[in-house]
Amino acid sequence: MSLIPDATEQLARARADLRIGLPVALRQSDRLMLVLAVETLSPERLAAVNALGGTPHLAVTARRAETLKARAYDGDLARIVLPPDPSLSWLNAVADPADDLRSPMKGPLIALREGPADLDRLALRILKSARLLPAALTLSVAHLPEGLTVLDATAARDVLDTASPLHPIISARVPLAAAEKSRLHVFRPEDGGEEHYAIEIGRPPRDQPVLARLHSACFTGDLLGSLKCDCGPQLRGALAQMGAEGAGVLLYLNQEGRGIGLANKMRAYSLQDQGFDTVEANHRLGFEDDERDFRIGASLLRNMGFASARLLTNNPAKIAMMERAGVAVTERVPLKVGENPHNAQYLATKAKKSGHLL
Numbered sequence: 001m002s003l004i005p006d007a008t009e010q011l012a013r014a015r016a017d018l019r020i021g022l023p024v025a026l027r028q029s030d031r032l033m034l035v036l037a038v039e040t041l042s043p044e045r046l047a048a049v050n051a052l053g054g055t056p057h058l059a060v061t062a063r064r065a066e067t068l069k070a071r072a073y074d075g076d077l078a079r080i081v082l083p084p085d086p087s088l089s090w091l092n093a094v095a096d097p098a099d100d101l102r103s104p105m106k107g108p109l110i111a112l113r114e115g116p117a118d119l120d121r122l123a124l125r126i127l128k129s130a131r132l133l134p135a136a137l138t139l140s141v142a143h144l145p146e147g148l149t150v151l152d153a154t155a156a157r158d159v160l161d162t163a164s165p166l167h168p169i170i171s172a173r174v175p176l177a178a179a180e181k182s183r184l185h186v187f188r189p190e191d192g193g194e195e196h197y198a199i200e201i202g203r204p205p206r207d208q209p210v211l212a213r214l215h216s217a218c219f220t221g222d223l224l225g226s227l228k229c230d231c232g233p234q235l236r237g238a239l240a241q242m243g244a245e246g247a248g249v250l251l252y253l254n255q256e257g258r259g260i261g262l263a264n265k266m267r268a269y270s271l272q273d274q275g276f277d278t279v280e281a282n283h284r285l286g287f288e289d290d291e292r293d294f295r296i297g298a299s300l301l302r303n304m305g306f307a308s309a310r311l312l313t314n315n316p317a318k319i320a321m322m323e324r325a326g327v328a329v330t331e332r333v334p335l336k337v338g339e340n341p342h343n344a345q346y347l348a349t350k351a352k353k354s355g356h357l358l
Contacts, residue, residue: 007155008164012192014149014156015130021045024126025144026119028153032144035123038095038135043088049139050085056139057082057112058094059120064135064286067097070109074117077124079138081110095135097284098267101274122153125160129193131261134286163295163325164191166303174199178236179243187300194254198300199239204247206305209330211248213238213312214297214322216255219262227342228269237337238312249304251297258282259291277349294318298325314356 005013014024021040026033036045038058049056058080065071065078072078080094093099094106123136144150171185176199185198204210215238221231235250242248257265264285271281279289298321301309308328311319312335319329339347350356 007152008159008191010149010151011126011129011156011159014126014151015192017149018127018130018132023049023148025141025148025150026122026153026156027150028119031119032141033119033123034139034141034144034148035119035126036137037127037130037132038091038137039133041088041091041137046086046088046091046137049137052139052141054139054141055082056137058091059117059124059136059138060095061124061134061286063283063288064095064097065111067100067284068094068106068109070107071111073111073113074121077117077121078109079112079117079120081112091135091137095133095286096267097271100284119153122157122160126151126156128260128287128291129160131264133264133267159191163293163299164189164193166190166196166296166299168303169195171200176201176239176243178239179246185304187303196254196296196300197252198304199250199252200304201239201242201249202247204249204306206307209308209310209328210301210306211242211245211312211333212297212301212306212309213242213248213250213335214253214294214318215250216253216258216292219256220265227340229343229346230337230339233337234335237335241312241333241335249301249306251300253292253294253296255292255296258289259293260285260287278346279349290317294321295325298322298327301327314350316356 017024018037021042023034023036026035060078062072062076070078070080120138123138124134127134127136166187166189169186169188171183174182174184176182179201181202183200186195188195215235218231220226221229222235225232238250256262267285268281271284282289308330310331310333311329312333314335319332322329
């Protein structure tokens with residue numbers, strides 16, 4: 001094996017660079033594009049980009065462009081022309097909707113019509129995978145400063161399109177209040193992403209459909225007991241049902257905030273305080289309704305030896321994703337718990353806009 005990082009490792013390095021404010025470069029044939037995350041951009045690095053010459057622009061998703069009243073000529077994204085000598089505060093105001101209601105007029109914003117947008121599209125995908133706001137300052141260049149992480153665009157897309165293999169690291173007995181006979185399994189992906197966990201209750205037979213729950217991490221609901229969602233009650237309710245039946249697997253997936261990360265989830269909560277529902281808040285931030293990848297859950301079940309499941313869920317999308325990923329869902333087991341006055345609107349939005357069966 002070579003000591004040189006492969007495409008997956010290069011992408012992991014690029015995510016880390018972007019999160020600390022370093023630029024990365026995308027290479028496709030004879031094209032080179034410099035990419036910086038607006039969220040972590042510093043005044044010094046903005047000045048350094050401007051000193052390179054050329055014409056940088058701001059790439060945002062079509063969801064964010066819709067809020068900004070900018071034309072998304074490229075379909076799923078807009079490449080916004082920068083004003084002369086743009087300030088960091090202007091870039092942040094376009095990228096982050098926190099002050100949209102207080103200062104709704106960012107433009108008028110002009111979007112590029114000509115030229116390829118494929119590298120901008122890839123830049124936004126990488127920012128999302130790094131749990132950063134999907135807003136990228138990009139600049140086509142002829143030469144790169146030394147020391148930057150350079151990604152081959154085709155290889156990076158292949159990595160992003162493929163679910164990262166998950167490897168079992170360790171499992172150990174962890175007696176739970178809901179079930180004393182339980183084990184915690186830890187799985188680590190190859191792409192440097194978050195680890196995922198499987199809580200196995202009892203010893204469910206591998207040749208029968210297992211009672212299973214795909215539970216996305218929710219720091220506020222699972223740990224703090226937040227009343228804004230039903231995640232905590234669903235977690236405890238699923239474990240209690242598995243404990244009562246004597247067998248089951250709860251897959252705890254580190255996909256906080258429907259896959260946008262805790263910081264962006266808190267941004268969405270702040271927008272909800274301004275009167276937007278869950279889906280509207282995600283769109284204003286530049287994300288889709290749900291950015292999670294439920295193929296992870298199917299991979300964990302297959303890794304543990306299960307080919308079919310009775311799925312504890314109210315979300316038909318989970319069933320469809322599991323079956324596309326090769327795990328047969330023989331039964332949907334409803335899990336309706338945790339409604340309270342604080343989350344009634346949240347649950348209504350899940351039912352109306354996300355198709356949950358509540």
